[in-house]
Structure formats: C-alpha cells, structure tokens
Amino acid sequence: MTNPQQVAVLGGGSFGTAIANIAASNGHKTYQWMRNKERAAKVQQARENSEYLPGYKLSDNLTACADLQEAVGSADVVFIAIPSKSFREVTQLLAPILKSGTMVISTTKGIEPSGFTLMSQVLEQELNDARIGVLSGPNFAKEIVAHQQTGSVIASEDEELISCIQELLCSSTFRLYANSDRYGVELGGALKNIYAIVTGLATALGCGHNTIAMLLTRSLAEMGRFAKHLDADPLTFLGLAGVGDLILTCTSDLSRNYRLGMAIAQGQSLQQAEADIGQAVEGVNTLRLVKQKADELGVYMPLASALHGILFEDYSIGDVADKLMGGEQNNDVEYSQKNL
Numbered sequence: 001m002t003n004p005q006q007v008a009v010l011g012g013g014s015f016g017t018a019i020a021n022i023a024a025s026n027g028h029k030t031y032q033w034m035r036n037k038e039r040a041a042k043v044q045q046a047r048e049n050s051e052y053l054p055g056y057k058l059s060d061n062l063t064a065c066a067d068l069q070e071a072v073g074s075a076d077v078v079f080i081a082i083p084s085k086s087f088r089e090v091t092q093l094l095a096p097i098l099k100s101g102t103m104v105i106s107t108t109k110g111i112e113p114s115g116f117t118l119m120s121q122v123l124e125q126e127l128n129d130a131r132i133g134v135l136s137g138p139n140f141a142k143e144i145v146a147h148q149q150t151g152s153v154i155a156s157e158d159e160e161l162i163s164c165i166q167e168l169l170c171s172s173t174f175r176l177y178a179n180s181d182r183y184g185v186e187l188g189g190a191l192k193n194i195y196a197i198v199t200g201l202a203t204a205l206g207c208g209h210n211t212i213a214m215l216l217t218r219s220l221a222e223m224g225r226f227a228k229h230l231d232a233d234p235l236t237f238l239g240l241a242g243v244g245d246l247i248l249t250c251t252s253d254l255s256r257n258y259r260l261g262m263a264i265a266q267g268q269s270l271q272q273a274e275a276d277i278g279q280a281v282e283g284v285n286t287l288r289l290v291k292q293k294a295d296e297l298g299v300y301m302p303l304a305s306a307l308h309g310i311l312f313e314d315y316s317i318g319d320v321a322d323k324l325m326g327g328e329q330n331n332d333v334e335y336s337q338k339n340l
C-alpha cells in the first residue's frame with residue numbers, strides 16, 4: 001500500500017496536531033481524534049488548535065473529531081501522539097476497531113513503568129494484527145506547523161511501512177530518514193528528555209558554553225552506555241533521533257523538558273513546574289525509570305543520578321555540581337566502542 005486513503009492521528013495536543021496537519025496538507029484525508037468533544041468541535045470550526053498551537057491555520061483536509069470509530073474505523077495509517085502514561089489505555093480503545101494490517105506509528109517519547117516498556121512494545125502487546133513503526137527526531141511541533149525545514153526518522157523492521165510513511169509525510173519542509181532499529185530510535189527519543197532537564201537547569205544557573213558542550217557530550221556518552229547494557233545499538237544515537245534530538249531539546253526553551261529544568265533552577269517545586277507547563281513533560285517519569293534500571297544493571301550514569309538526586313532526593317544543586325566536577329576520575333573515559 002503506497003497511497004493510504006485515510007489517516008488517523010490520536011491525540012489532540014501539540015504533536016498530534018502537527019503530524020495530522022502534515023498528512024492533511026499533503027492531500028490525505030486525515031482525522032485527528034481528541035477525547036474532548038467540545039475541543040474537537042472548536043478545532044474543527046476554527047481550523048486552528050488554539051490551546052496548543054495558537055495562530056496556525058490547519059489544512060482543510062483535516063477533520064478534528066471525538067469519535068474514535070469515525071477517526072480510525074477506515075484508516076490505513078494511525079499515528080499515536082498520546083503521553084506515555086495514557087498510551088496503553090488509548091491503544092486498548094483502538095484495538096477492537098482497527099482494520100487488520102493497519103500501520104500504527106508511535107510518536108510518543110516515553111517509557112511505561114511495568115517492564116521498562118517502550119511504546120511500540122505496548123503496540124505489539126495490545127494489537128494483534130498491526131504493522132508497527134516509530135516516528136522520532138528533533139521535531140518541535142511549533143516549528144513543524146511554522147514550516148521550518150525539519151528532519152525526522154521513521155523506524156521499523158517493515159520496509160514497506162517505511163516507504164509508505166515517507167511518501168505520506170514528506171514535503172518541501174519535512175523529510176523522513178529510514179532506520180530499521182526501532183528500539184534504538186525509540187530509546188534515544190525517550191532518554192534525551194532527561195538531559196534536556198539537566199541543561200535547562202544548568203543554563204538557568206548561568207553556566208557557560210563550555211559547560212553546556214560538556215553536558216551535551218557526556219549525556220550522549222551516558223545514553224550510549226545505557227543502550228549497550230540493554231543490548232541496543234548505541235550507534236543509532238548518532239542519528240537524528242539521538243544526538244539530533246539531544247541537541248534540539250538541550251538548547252531551546254521550546255522544549256518543555258528544558259523549561260522544567262529552568263524552573264527547578266529558579267526555585268520552583270517539581271509539582272509547580274509541571275503544572276505551569278501544563279503539557280506532557282516525559283523526562284520526569286523517564287528519569288525515575290532509567291535511574292532504577294541503571295542501578296539494577298550497574299550502569300554508570302552520573303548526570304541522570306545527579307538530576308535524580310535534585311528532583312527526588314532533596315540534594316542541593318550546588319552540592320551535586322561540586323560532586324560531579326570533583327569526584328573520582330577513574331570512571332571518566334571518553335566515548336568509544338571500547339569504553340561504552
């Protein structure tokens with residue numbers, strides 16, 4: 001199938017809107033499903049998602065609706081842009097109405113606590129007959145709808161699915177790169193959120209460019225080391241869905257994870273910072289799970305441990321920074337195949 005007749009996007013927030021609008025602008029009949037009926041009607045009527053992406057007109061081919069059957073019943077391709085904490089619940093609603101052989105693509109960058117499960121693994125567990133992929137990369141929703149040139153990654157073992165999604169979404173401002181390492185692409189997208197919080201925090205404290213460059217590079221090393229312990233391929237992190245997304249979210253206050261780090265440095269509580277941002281901040285939960293997993297597997301992750309200390313163990317930021325810079329050097333080796 002190279003030319004899908006109907007596309008569905010689940011999620012009425014920032015990224016759901018951005019992806020639905022690309023598919024619709026490319027001429028595909030696209031349904032964007034959101035759980036709130038009034039909000040769906042408002043988006044449909046105003047041709048704008050004024051709560052999440054105000055000021056951007058949406059394509060006429062996009063239908064916003066709150067009826068899952070209407071959105072998904074005839075869809076050939078379904079994208080899911082629902083925060084990880086509700087991802088399984090929505091997938092379970094989807095399961096009984098999905099056509100056999102439908103392509104289902106997760107765009108969610110998070111991890112489920114039970115079993116350290118990534119979202120495409122949730123899809124595997126819940127959907128019997130779907131073809132599964134992951135879309136991930138340095139992709140702020142706001143810049144996508146503003147038609148800034150953007151690159152992303154479509155990852156799947158299914159080559160036909162990759163070609164279909166490339167054709168479906170590619171435009172003069174959106175380009176999709178193929179990757180067969182679905183797990184690595186998905187893991188990179190989840191892990192980078194931890195380090196966006198770290199650099200947001202460091203930037204708000206006044207750290208200079210030297211410090212940010214060190215943090216970014218050591219974050220990548222830490223991500224690679226963690227991947228290797230999970231038998232994933234750390235080389236995948238050298239692509240758009242790894243280092244690309246790490247650079248993006250660690251250097252811009254368009255990132256909600258980065259903004260959360262800034263708010264913590266400015267003295268806000270975690271709860272207050274999350275409430276003020278008011279949208280998905282996946283890095284907080286990911287940090288909890290990654291710290292637990294790293295401890296279990298004995299993976300050296302000083303930056304993730306330091307952030308965990310600040311957010312969940314009442315450590316002072318100053319003490320943590322001193323400890324990071326003044327600690328024993330015997331674990332501090334540069335990134336290489338041998339040293340990961």
Ligand SMILES: NC(=O)c1ccc[n+]([C@@H]2O[C@H](COP(=O)([O-])OP(=O)(O)OC[C@H]3O[C@@H](n4cnc5c(N)ncnc54)[C@H](O)[C@@H]3O)[C@@H](O)[C@H]2O)c1
Binds near residue numbers: 278
């Ligand atoms: N915003 C971006 O730039 C961006 C880019 C790439 C990937 N992502 C990822 O996409 C995922 C979604 O992010 P977002 O930015 O769209 O978040 P968001 O907070 O902007 O929107 C989330 C949407 O999901 C809906 N939702 C939450 N629980 C639901 C449930 N149980 N049933 C139905 N709908 C529910 C919310 O009502 C909201 O409309 C996250 O994992 C994020 O990391 C976001």
Ligand SMILES: O=P(O)(O)OC[C@H](O)CO
Binds near residue numbers: 256
């Ligand atoms: O706003 P954030 O921090 O969730 O980042 C959004 C995307 O993941 C950027 O690629």
